[in-house]
Amino acid sequence: xxxxxxxxxxxxxxxxxTYQWWESSGYFKAQDQSTKPPxxxxxxPPNVTGFLHMGHALDxxxxxxxxxxxxxxxxxxxWLPGTDHAGIATQSVVERELKxxxxxxxxLGREKFVEKVWDWKHQYGDRIYSQMRRLxxxxxxDRAVFTLDEGVSKAVKKVFVSLHKxxxxxxxxxxxxxxxxxxxxxxxLEVEHKQIKGSMYHLKYALEGSSEMLIVATTRPETMxxxxxxxxxxxxxxxxxxxxxxxxxxxxxxxxxxxxxxYVDKEFGSGVVKITPAHDxxxxxxxxxxxxxxxxxxxxxTELNENGGPYQGLKVQEARKRILEDLxxxxxxxxxxxxxxxxxxxxxxxxxxxxxxSEQWFVKMEQLATPGKRVVENGTIRFEPxxxxxxxxxxxxxxxDWCISRQLWWGHRIPVWYCAxxxxxxxxETEVTSCEKCNSKKVSQDEDVLDTWFSSALWPFxxxxxxxxxxxxxxxxxxxxxxTGHDIIFFWVARMIMMGxxxxxxxxxxxxxxxxxxxxxxxxxxSKSLGNSIDPVEMIEKYGADALRFTFAAHLYSGxxxxxxxxxxxxxxxxxxxxxxxxxxxxxxxxxFKVPADGVKALPNKSQISVFDQWIITKLxxxxxEVEDAMEAEKFSEAATALYQFIWNQFCDWYIEFTKPIMxxxxxxxxxxxxxxxxxxxxxxxxxLHPFAxxxxxxxxxxxxxxxxACIVDQFPNTRNDKEFLSLGSSQAALEIDIVKEVITAxxxxxxxxxxxxxxxxxxxxxxxNDQVQKILGNNRTAILNMGRIENLDIGTEGNLMKCAVAPVxxxxxxxxxIIPLEGLVDFDEEVKxxxxxxxxxxxxxxxxxxxxxxxxxxxxxDEDVVAADKVLLAQSKVQLDxxxxxxxxxx
RNA sequence: AGGGAGUUAGCUCAGUUGGUAGAGCGCCACCCUUACAAGGUGGAUGUCGCAGGUUCGAAUCCUGUACUCCCUACCA
Numbered sequence: 001x002x003x004x005x006x007x008x009x010x011x012x013x014x015x016x017x018t019y020q021w022w023e024s025s026g027y028f029k030a031q032d033q034s035t036k037p038p039x040x041x042x043x044x045p046p047n048v049t050g051f052l053h054m055g056h057a058l059d060x061x062x063x064x065x066x067x068x069x070x071x072x073x074x075x076x077x078x079w080l081p082g083t084d085h086a087g088i089a090t091q092s093v094v095e096r097e098l099k100x101x102x103x104x105x106x107x108l109g110r111e112k113f114v115e116k117v118w119d120w121k122h123q124y125g126d127r128i129y130s131q132m133r134r135l136x137x138x139x140x141x142d143r144a145v146f147t148l149d150e151g152v153s154k155a156v157k158k159v160f161v162s163l164h165k166x167x168x169x170x171x172x173x174x175x176x177x178x179x180x181x182x183x184x185x186x187x188x189l190e191v192e193h194k195q196i197k198g199s200m201y202h203l204k205y206a207l208e209g210s211s212e213m214l215i216v217a218t219t220r221p222e223t224m225x226x227x228x229x230x231x232x233x234x235x236x237x238x239x240x241x242x243x244x245x246x247x248x249x250x251x252x253x254x255x256x257x258x259x260x261x262x263y264v265d266k267e268f269g270s271g272v273v274k275i276t277p278a279h280d281x282x283x284x285x286x287x288x289x290x291x292x293x294x295x296x297x298x299x300x301x302t303e304l305n306e307n308g309g310p311y312q313g314l315k316v317q318e319a320r321k322r323i324l325e326d327l328x329x330x331x332x333x334x335x336x337x338x339x340x341x342x343x344x345x346x347x348x349x350x351x352x353x354x355x356x357x358s359e360q361w362f363v364k365m366e367q368l369a370t371p372g373k374r375v376v377e378n379g380t381i382r383f384e385p386x387x388x389x390x391x392x393x394x395x396x397x398x399x400x401d402w403c404i405s406r407q408l409w410w411g412h413r414i415p416v417w418y419c420a421x422x423x424x425x426x427x428x429e430t431e432v433t434s435c436e437k438c439n440s441k442k443v444s445q446d447e448d449v450l451d452t453w454f455s456s457a458l459w460p461f462x463x464x465x466x467x468x469x470x471x472x473x474x475x476x477x478x479x480x481x482x483x484t485g486h487d488i489i490f491f492w493v494a495r496m497i498m499m500g501x502x503x504x505x506x507x508x509x510x511x512x513x514x515x516x517x518x519x520x521x522x523x524x525x526x527s528k529s530l531g532n533s534i535d536p537v538e539m540i541e542k543y544g545a546d547a548l549r550f551t552f553a554a555h556l557y558s559g560x561x562x563x564x565x566x567x568x569x570x571x572x573x574x575x576x577x578x579x580x581x582x583x584x585x586x587x588x589x590x591x592x593f594k595v596p597a598d599g600v601k602a603l604p605n606k607s608q609i610s611v612f613d614q615w616i617i618t619k620l621x622x623x624x625x626e627v628e629d630a631m632e633a634e635k636f637s638e639a640a641t642a643l644y645q646f647i648w649n650q651f652c653d654w655y656i657e658f659t660k661p662i663m664x665x666x667x668x669x670x671x672x673x674x675x676x677x678x679x680x681x682x683x684x685x686x687x688x689l690h691p692f693a694x695x696x697x698x699x700x701x702x703x704x705x706x707x708x709x710a711c712i713v714d715q716f717p718n719t720r721n722d723k724e725f726l727s728l729g730s731s732q733a734a735l736e737i738d739i740v741k742e743v744i745t746a747x748x749x750x751x752x753x754x755x756x757x758x759x760x761x762x763x764x765x766x767x768x769x770n771d772q773v774q775k776i777l778g779n780n781r782t783a784i785l786n787m788g789r790i791e792n793l794d795i796g797t798e799g800n801l802m803k804c805a806v807a808p809v810x811x812x813x814x815x816x817x818x819i820i821p822l823e824g825l826v827d828f829d830e831e832v833k834x835x836x837x838x839x840x841x842x843x844x845x846x847x848x849x850x851x852x853x854x855x856x857x858x859x860x861x862x863d864e865d866v867v868a869a870d871k872v873l874l875a876q877s878k879v880q881l882d883x884x885x886x887x888x889x890x891x892x
Numbered sequence: 893a894g895g896g897a898g899u900u901a902g903c904u905c906a907g908u909u910g911g912u913a914g915a916g917c918g919c920c921a922c923c924c925u926u927a928c929a930a931g932g933u934g935g936a937u938g939u940c941g942c943a944g945g946u947u948c949g950a951a952u953c954c955u956g957u958a959c960u961c962c963c964u965a966c967c968a
Contacts, residue, residue, distance in 0.1 A: 007928065218968060265967060273968045387896065394895070563904065571916060574930040585927030752934030758923055848912060857948035866911055
């Protein structure tokens with residue numbers, strides 16, 4: 001079989017086939033009822049319009065690691081996928097498509113347009129699911145939910161009606177953030193503030209019955225058309241006498257009162273503020289408290305309306321330009337100065353957001369926020385990293401009511417019907433055909449839809465069949481983890497918590513795992529406009545899904561943003577290839593392996609296995625423990641890195657090399673014992689690797705002589721369940737191999753520094769007096785000969801050091817002197833340089849150590865172990881220094 | 893303005909009970925040594941942002957400071 005394996009790992013040969021096999025074998029499926037403990041994650045539903053982007057890839061990798069890890073730990077795992085109808089985003093996409101045909105949604109009308117969107121959804125809605133499969137997401141696909149599915153719609157209506165009944169949803173004419181291009185209200189969270197270098201315009205307002213002019217500063221001069229007052233500070237001596245008098249708006253000469261409010265900052269600008277209650281959030285409050293007129297000067301498209309007088313019909317920006325021209329012409333603009341301020345932009349359309357007065361639906365948040373705060377404060381829900389707790393609580397402490405209505409056509413329509421006869425509002429979960437108050441048939445449903453995040457907020461239970469009391473809910477609610485980026489903590493996480501508590505009387509999840517955002521290699525956000533987006537599917541095609549997943553896993557450090565670089569991905573692709581080749585080689589050495597009768601349970605006899613076997617098992621025990629601890633602590637990068645280092649730097653670099661002579665040797669018994677160890681180590685490597693690199697691990701696993709049915713459902717090794725095998729390791733073997741490794745490294749170092757070609761075989765002596773150590777080195781003669789490329793090796797006395805390279809080796813309290821005669825091989829310049837470098841280093845160390853050890857306070861205060869270790873080190877360093885100096889003299 | 897995060901090798905970043913600074917990539921040298929050139933072996937590279945303090949000892953703890961980034965809120 002191993003001959004079939006190519007010398008390069010080709011993910012394309014493996015991934016689709018393996019995924020299909022897993023899926024058709026039902027390994028992803030969760031059981032609604034099971035004796036196994038439940039573990040569940042609800043996937044943050046990607047937009048149905050979307051392609052899989054790097055952010056998803058990172059997000060999903062984390063979730064899939066958790067799910068696969070828990071599955072292998074015997075949990076009844078449910079990863080529930082879904083997609084979001086994403087109101088504005090989807091509607092925009094379809095509108096853009098229509099625009100190409102020269103059609104607007106208004107041409108089609110609501111019904112036809114919504115049909116078009118559904119068509120679009122049916123055509124492209126599953127696209128992202130197939131991309132998720134490419135990544136290896138082990139979701140329970142049978143449970144996939146769309147936010148406009150019937151069940152979810154039922155939940156949405158029920159929640160709306162229920163909150164309305166409790167008085168927690170209300171309708172009101174309020175100032176909201178308005179997106180002109182989209183012709184809809186957007187929530188505070190959908191507004192992006194950008195620093196803009198704009199202008200501050202100082203306008204001249206005439207006083208009624210006076211030639212005096214009042215200077216008023218503004219950044220938005222066009223809003224003066226909607227002014228209801230001028231406002232000054234009540235204790236501002238400059239203007240006190242004007243309070244109660246009237247001023248005239250420039251150009252249109254409408255009369256407005258001059259009022260006083262402490263809101264005004266005397267120091268800022270001229271100390272006089274124009275009040276435009278219908279177009280500014282602060283002014284709105286003043287307007288309310290002073291009972292001012294609310295003059296709306298805009299229409300839905302953010303063009304000036306009939307209140308705009310001569311400027312009616314102009315867009316805001318044009319109106320501003322024209323008004324400024326006119327002001328200048330009439331000498332009513334005192335000055336214009338550069339002013340940097342932040343301006344709200346619509347996060348969807350990019351347009352400047354205009355505060356706009358309109359009828360909207362709101363959710364009262366205060367009541368919902370209190371329990372939402374409590375569960376995080378008391379630790380029922382934990383944020384990881386913990387620092388997000390503060391951010392979350394701060395937001396809830398300053399929460400504003402949530403505007404949930406959107407003037408869109410695509411989404412959950414607001415379940416309210418208005419009666420044309422008695423104006424009564426009927427709020428109902430079911431279709432309303434007559435007014436509940438007057439029975440009139442002239443009822444019409446509210447035209448607006450709900451904010452997408454309204455349905456998202458119910459996601460943890462609406463996806464599990466609520467409002468029905470399903471087995472799924474009983475088993476899997478609350479879910480175990482919520483994994484997401486920090487950009488949607490407010491949008492989504494907080495609202496899920498509040499809705500979960502309100503409607504399930506329990507938190508929706510226990511742990512919120514927040515990860516960073518994926519950025520480009522320069523740290524910029526990936527965006528279409530910058531053209532720096534990288535397509536994960538393309539990366540998977542080029543490097544393999546495992547490499548991509550491992551790249552993320554290895555760099556997941558406490559919620560930090562992730563700078564993605566293809567070069568790094570390449571490194572992990574190489575790692576996958578390394579694993580592949582190691583397995584390929586190991587398997588080729590297992591061709592004549594006789595599988596023991598007890599198969600996967602077979603363990604070698606400790607007395608039969610080599611010191612190499614014992615050593616690698618010791619290392620395996622270490623990495624198993626590291627992975628175990630790291631996974632428990634959600635430190636995925638530590639787990640991934642530990643595996644990387646074990647596989648590459650221990651198993652490949654040393655163990656495979658050490659065991660080559662055994663594999664090629666004639667001792668059948670020894671070979672069989674080592675073969676069993678190799679088979680068992682590979683079995684464990686694949687399992688440990690599986691959550692991170694599912695495809696390659698399954699592929700190799702399936703080729704192993706001893707294995708279970710599938711890696712994906714085999715047990716994840718830990719120090720408890722693998723105790724028997726891991727106990728075959730030995731610390732004595734570990735020490736022996738450490739000495740051998742150090743000796744070999746010292747030989748290689750001398751070779752390298754003296755530029756002795758690997759093709760040239762050399763002689764070496766190992767100077768060591770201790771019998772025990774001599775024996776150890778003697779036992780490993782073959783390894784040293786092969787890996788150091790040594791012709792003749794003497795172990796024992798130092799002998800004559802004339803013209804010899806010398807490298808002292810120290811492992812714990814063991815010292816060995818590696819001696820290589822250089823006569824005739826090279827000139828000695830490089831060796832002298834090398835030794836001098838070592839001498840320098842040793843002198844530095846000795847200086848540092850002896851000053852430390854001669855410090856009484858150090859001896860008194862430091863741990864005994866630390867002092868003892870330093871003493872040993874100092875003694876060894878001194879011996880080494882002497883021998884090196886000695887060696888130096890032999891070159892002269 | 894308030895809050896959070898960061899500043900360690902050329903680059904990207906690790907480094908929690910304080911005990912002589914690490915990885916990957918890149919770089920230099922030598923190698924196609926029969927698993928792997930997507931490889932092997934060896935090497936170079938850091939007063940751990942700056943200034944104080946605590947301590948026998950600080951990248952690590954405390955204080956201050958500079959710079960960067962993010963979030964929230966914004967003065968017309």
